[in-house]
Amino acid sequence: MIEVRNLTKRYGTFTAVDDISFTVEKGQILGFLGPNGAGKTTTMRVITGFMPPTGGTAIVAGFDVVENPLEVKRRIGYLPEMPPLYLEMTVNEYLNFAARLKQIPSGQVVEKIAGASRKVAISDVGDKVIKTLSKGYRQRVGLAQALIHDPEVLVLDEPTIGLDPIQIREVREMIKSLAYEHTIILSTHILPEVDMTCDRVVIIDRGKIVAQDTPEGLAKSLKGTEKLTIMAEGSAEEISTAVTEIQGVQKIVDSASENGVSTLTLECDFQFHVRKAVSELMSEKGWALLEMKVEETTLEDVFIHLMSDSSEEVVS
């Protein structure tokens, strides 16, 4: 449904997006994940035909953005980072304008407005001036605008940014429910969002794709290692030096001490019996081991792992 091919975008001499390629299948939700300035918005703006790429192209529903931007625009609903609202209009006036812009036949406008309003639960504020709405409602109005012409593809740039936790959950549920009828790309820098809503993840950093897979697949790719947190009496430095000697301990991710109790987080290789070795070491040295636990690898770990060494290697 969406195919991005060797897409590059430069602003002057600065390369914001550097030769990225990925595809999204029909009905899928793709999460586009990356830190600030990674190039998410830039990529979306190219896909939606807001601006042309410097190199490469994107194909949406069979049409090339560069060669046939109008056909692509007909098939895309886009919610930009800042919802494009005319604050002085009422919700219905605004949706009416959006419907006409998207060339919905006059006879169907009212029906489409009602349909989109229902999907994002704003039917009750149709006559309110947008200026008077809360941020969450404004976001929904923006979403209704993107949905109004039943586009095959939805492009949502950070759809939950700035919302309260309850609204975030509601908007996520909305997006999930839309996936039956639409193919969706959404960008975010919130990891749980991707975990909860997306079928596939593309992680991008400084304009380059550093990983793309299913959320589970990504978590698994890091499963060669596990994180071990130990809490023991003794000085953090001494414990650290001793622990690094153990075979299988790759690095110490975190260490802290308080009132003579040290807490260390280790990254260990799965294959070795690190836990056993640690408890033996502790009794040998006479340090009281107070707690030891293994942490699940989360997407967040994947992300941080990738970000910290994305300059050296590219996983894909």
Added chain:
Amino acid sequence: MRNVMTVFGRDFRSYFSSPVAYVVIGLFLVLTGVFFYLLTSSFMQYATNLQWQAARFRQPPPPVNVNHMILRPLFSNISVITLFVVPMITMRSFSDEKKTGTLELLLTSPITTAQIVLGKFLAAFFLYAVMVLLTGVYPLVIILFGDPDVLPVAIAYIGVLGMGAASIGIGIWISAMTENQIISAMGTFVILLFLWLVGWFSNFTTGFLAGFFEYISIVEHFDDFAKGIFDTGHLMYYVSLGGITLFLAHQSIESIRWRS
């Protein structure tokens, strides 16, 4: 065409959702009304004087020309007021959409940049035309109570509309280049002022330069219209100026796509 009308409709209504349209129309009508009052009262004084003198010399009073004495200066004044009013009409056109991000909605909808520019131009021009035609009550008063030539009045209105169209083109172009309304209004005003004053510069220069200055001056072209002389050359000037500036506005919006 439907796309143009969509943009036109929203833009035209947006003028009335802020005080802009009311202030602009009010200002325009009040100013032209004041000028009309001053011109008619000085005309009355002049006519009374003539009558009084004629009575003294026991002769019939000489004919006076209403077109000459009231309508022609009135139209000159309307054209001056246009200079101030057009920047107020066009300042938000693209600037506001750039600032609030709604331009992103327009540019990602299945509609061409040319249609957007045209829709916006027509909305501004329509507001201007409504405003100008409302001043028609003043000539109407003269027509009811006096005996002016009507054709020159109609021609003068064509001139006012032509000049307005060209000025609005400039305003739309400037607003396409900035997201700041104030800069948009000031920039438009400065350019319009320049195109006004350049006619006077031509008095201080000679040869080609004088001719050129005279040609690009907005007022020089208006003079004939105010006198009731219809010259397609002058109309062509306004139409070309409008066309060129709208083309530049189009290029400016397209270039955002390339740059930002």
